[in-house]
Amino acid sequence: MTHKVLIVTTVSGFLWQFEKNTVEILKSQNAEIHYASNFENPAYAFDQKYFEENRIQIHPISIQKSPYRLKDNFSAWKSLMEIIEKEEIDTLHCHTPVGAVLGRLAARFSKRQVKVIYTAHGFHFYKGAGLKNWLLYYQAERFLARYTDILVTINREDEKRARGFSLKDSGWVMKIPGVGVDRDKFRVRFEKRQEARAALGVKGEELCLLTAALLDKEKNYQTVLHALAQIKDMAFRYYICGEGPYRKALEEQTASLGLKEKVVFLGFRRDLDFLLQGVDIFLFPSLREGLGMAALEAMACGVPVVGADNRGTREYIRHGENGLLCQPRNAGDFAAAIRILAQNPSLRNKMAVRARKDSWRFGAEESRLYMEQVYRIAWKGEDHPGYKSKNQRNHEPLQSPAFPLAESSGGFRFESEF
Template sequence: MKILHVINSFEGGGAEKLTLQIHQMCLKQGIDSHALSLMQSSAGSLPNAYSLGFDSPYQLSVPFKLYSFLSQRQWKDLNVIHVHLFPSQFFTPIISRYLNLKASLITTEHSTVNWRRNKFYGKLIDNFFYNFYQKIICISSAASEALLDSQPQLMKKITTIHNGIDIQEYLPHSTSQPKGNTPIIISIGRLVELKNYATAIRALNKISEQAFEYWILGSGILEQQLRELVNSLNLESKVKFLGFRTDVPDLLHQADIFLLTSLWEGFGLAVVEAMAAELPVIVSNVPGVREVVTEESTETSEVGFLVDPLSEDDIAKKLSKLLADQNLRLTMGKNAQLRASRFDIKQTVTEYIDLYKKNVS
């Protein structure tokens, strides 16, 4: 079986990480897997990884260079083309069909929200390109429900496969650094509006008399704005911007509480990573994230707290409770690690491979 993954970029969060993990694990199982990034890539050392070298997936010449790439002889015998994220989802099937490639087309829907669903012409765009795909994989039940709400005609094509992580990579181990006396709250994600860091920082200001440090892992266009907010609230001694980091497991092992205040998420991969590292979590009560931390039938969680991402008071109250109670943190952390085991990347990839085999051309 020969597979080609196509995605906008290899650099980034959940979608990008999942794509590369599936690719690597397929290679380990002897599957002829390949991965293509439309944008410039640092994954040059990864086997069978390619890049078209663009600065943006929306550049006008993207479809022409993608056409040139897919017209190479080596792709004539592809069995599956698996596409992730727009506009890769739009360009790839059109070019594939124009070249008369026989590969089955599969795509993964990684979010519960996109700008197109709120616009009439956007829904027409989605209706057009989704029509090319044999299967549409959603990373959570929430992502599936959101897509069906926008495109109900896709019901027979949609299936849900939860995201996963390498659980062993995040488990605390004997060489993990001991936690200090000052509790550390940690957040991971791009510094963009979606992640709602400003609300988190203002919530922390409400409990600034308590002992804590807040570590923010990530980079993005809002960094300067967020730094200015921290300075205006005199939180420079408590809030630390650590930038993009590759040592996430080690930093999670040093932390005491994980915080996510996103306005929406398709799944919440960083939440699973934190739970695997035995951290209690305080996360937005939004679809996608909610199903990671609790059962569908309840709004409460044994692994942490669900909060209103727009309420500074709610976030502050839950943070204050965990900061003040070490035993509660430890109990919820143990529960979190047990729940994280449900989202093992090995199970995720097994389900993907089974789906490929059922839809192979």
């Protein structure tokens, strides 16, 4: 049987950026791949040729990131039902909150029997989230779980929450190590260090700091900029890789804090694997992360991470061992952490070695093993040798060593800890 799979996301660049592993799995099974998304607002850069080379049939729909764009999203829902019926889709794999809502509703109300997989790249309801998130996203997810065959999560907090939902009678909850780091691409290349620093414009012994993320408010760049304003006496350069709606505000904040000579906006970059070779510390201040692949890619390149303490970073940052965790909105925490690592090169080097090692279990190969099993279970159901009854089913499909949860920062006294 040739499976016909429809992948649904809110923004078209998502598949190219994060789901190449899934495409390779589907190709290996000779599946027919369809992709529905909003191609007018890609958010992430992507290569149009990728879809042609991998024979992915694209379906532009009017889906919007905001759940309040009711007219556009209603139209997208109807389009998805039409695609499912016209293309005889038997498996739907949805991503992103609105994509997951519309995709599951389309599968439910179409005239076909469709297996539904939802990969939650970080629920919008989490410890510390606002009341609106719990009233809207939590209630929607709890309701739509009944139309879900497999719910895939990428961190412990979300996995635990998902186990409390009532999925389809044959439903599974699984946790995977994210979309996976390309270890052939993101690795330590000592011979490239000076070349990368020269390309960035780092002078002499300046400390090289870098963040790679979408430029929006949730990525919390503003806290890092305030932190850097507290250590202006130090010799450093901070590079921001990414684009987004918050760029102008960040540029204005940089100027108002007197950091224009120390902060450089590089825009979206395709050569992060090269640039990371010249970086001393990767700053990752996001208020919310499902996991945080950018930080894991930095770790794979042997760069210690100073990150905000959240459910995603706690999956891989071990405070004091491979990086440092800070209170998300505490600029003083970030300033102290940067200064500690700047003044202790030996500690920084030890963290770099450990960071690289600790990133290994988040490799693309590991992620692929998990996703292959997701599809095997989706397509074989109770005939699969790993099938268990419903009350046995909330488990990880593959076992791997799990690092202990990092302690919550709680406001660090860095000077006394190191």
